Amino acid sequence: MPIDFAAKKAQFHLPEGVVYLDGNSLGPMVNTVPARVDAAVRNEWGEMLIRGWNHAGWMAQPRMLGDRIARLIGAEAGTVVLGDTLSIKVYQALASALDLNPKRRVILSDTGNFPSDLYMAEGLCRTLGGQYRLKTVAPEEVMSAIDESVAVVMLTEVDYRTGRRHHMADITRRAHELGALTVWDLAHSAGAIPVDLVGARADFAVGCTYKYLNSGPGGPAFIYVAPRHADAARPALSGWLGHEAPFAFDLSYRPGQGIERMRVGTPPVLQMAALEAALEIWEDVDLHEVHAQSLRLQDQFIKGVESRAPMLQLATPRSHLMRGSQVSFRHPEGYAIMQALIAEGVIGDFRAPDILRFGFTPLYVDEDDVARAVNVLTRILDYGTWDRPEFKQRAAVT
Ligand SMILES: Cc1ncc(COP(=O)(O)O)c(C=O)c1O
Numbered sequence: 378m379p380i381d382f383a384a385k386k387a388q389f390h391l392p393e394g395v396v397y398l399d400g401n402s403l404g405p406m407v408n409t410v411p412a413r414v415d416a417a418v419r420n421e422w423g424e425m426l427i428r429g430w431n432h433a434g435w436m437a438q439p440r441m442l443g444d445r446i447a448r449l450i451g452a453e454a455g456t457v458v459l460g461d462t463l464s465i466k467v468y469q470a471l472a473s474a475l476d477l478n479p480k481r482r483v484i485l486s487d488t489g490n491f492p493s494d495l496y497m498a499e500g501l502c503r504t505l506g507g508q509y510r511l512k513t514v515a516p517e518e519v520m521s522a523i524d525e526s527v528a529v530v531m532l533t534e535v536d537y538r539t540g541r542r543h544h545m546a547d548i549t550r551r552a553h554e555l556g557a558l559t560v561w562d563l564a565h566s567a568g569a570i571p572v573d574l575v576g577a578r579a580d581f582a583v584g585c586t587y588k589y590l591n592s593g594p595g596g597p598a599f600i601y602v603a604p605r606h607a608d609a610a611r612p613a614l615s616g617w618l619g620h621e622a623p624f625a626f627d628l629s630y631r632p633g634q635g636i637e638r639m640r641v642g643t644p645p646v647l648q649m650a651a652l653e654a655a656l657e658i659w660e661d662v663d664l665h666e667v668h669a670q671s672l673r674l675q676d677q678f679i680k681g682v683e684s685r686a687p688m689l690q691l692a693t694p695r696s697h698l699m700r701g702s703q704v705s706f707r708h709p710e711g712y713a714i715m716q717a718l719i720a721e722g723v724i725g726d727f728r729a730p731d732i733l734r735f736g737f738t739p740l741y742v743d744e745d746d747v748a749r750a751v752n753v754l755t756r757i758l759d760y761g762t763w764d765r766p767e768f769k770q771r772a773a774v775t
Pocket residue numbers: 462463464465491493494533537562564565585598
């Protein structure tokens with residue numbers, strides 16, 4: 378059955394008068410979340426107290442929800458676990474991948490990768506004593522830069538700024554041919570586009586849940602380890618909940634079975650409750666259909682903006698095959714333009730130096746929203762209403 382997008386939209390809480398084009402940064406709230414979180418607070422924490430760990434399934438949640446996310450990213454059951462932040466999961470995946478390829482010293486990434494991924498790699502190189510090196514190339518050059526010195530290719534599948542999408546299967550194949558492993562960051566993929574980790578033979582993958590999976594601000598991240606590596610991958614962050622027997626309280630670490638070893642410490646139970654409710658949205662959803670509809674909305678937006686606001690320059694590839702779920706335009710005054718848009722209820726965001734980002738998630742964005750976004754944006758540009766001091770005042774989060 379085709380997705381009833383209008384019915385899906387009704388399952389989200391969207392403030393009156395808002396067109397929300399920023400689910401690529403923070404997904405909106407699913408209507409069932411407050412009641413589920415309230416129950417977790419009152420009935421589980423409030424009434425069960427410490428007994429909640431056993432009786433409310435808190436300890437099993439990171440794996441149980443991991444299995445639900447696994448279905449959305451083309452992963453096998455039992456290969457995904459939740460916890461911590463995405464930056465931490467990047468570090469873990471990268472450290473284990475390097476350890477599995479011990480003769481090599483180069484981490485290959487691209488200049489479009491999210492800075493935190495690159496910072497984590499730099500920090501890991503330092504911790505490993507400086508023999509390791511992070512090499513970054515332009516996104517288009519990744520394929521040709523993979524050679525026999527590369528230990529790990531670490532990429533974000535969909536570029537957070539331009540929305541450009543790497544070809545996961547081709548890059549992974551090339552990496553494997555030349556003896557490298559892959560770490561894929563799915564922050565802008567999970568819940569946005571069809572992902573097939575098994576089909577692509579990805580080695581490790583990580584992602585967050587607060588964007589397209591709508592777990593709310595600070596929601597837990599996830600990590601995937603291919604089953605062929607799961608019992609060989611050595612965790613760099615060897616916390617007690619990744620131990621084979623956490624409640625044996627042994628003095629030395631023994632890694633848990635398979636993906637369990639990628640757990641670190643106490644999971645964020647209340648945030649997991651929010652995620653559990655939010656994931657119900659996905660029960661009957663085919664991501665091919667979601668992405669196809671997103672591309673239609675993106676095309677509508679690109680066409681409208683290019684015909685009426687030629688001063689904006691498209692930063693996203695035109696090819697559907699190279700697109701995720703967002704469209705970006707460049708303008709030197711992008712920050713002020715975005716603030717003026719937000720003041721009119723059309724919410725996107727800005728990424729330095731000059732990128733206006735717009736996310737098109739068809740589960741809660743429709744053609745009328747896109748038409749309104751185009752109208753408001755062109756009016757702001759036509760009348761120059763962005764050119765006010767209050768719109769140029771940079772906030773901490775852009
Ligand atoms: C691609 C990518 N990687 C990593 C991160 C960092 O995630 P976190 O703040 O959860 O560690 C983000 C955050 O937006 C991201 O977009």
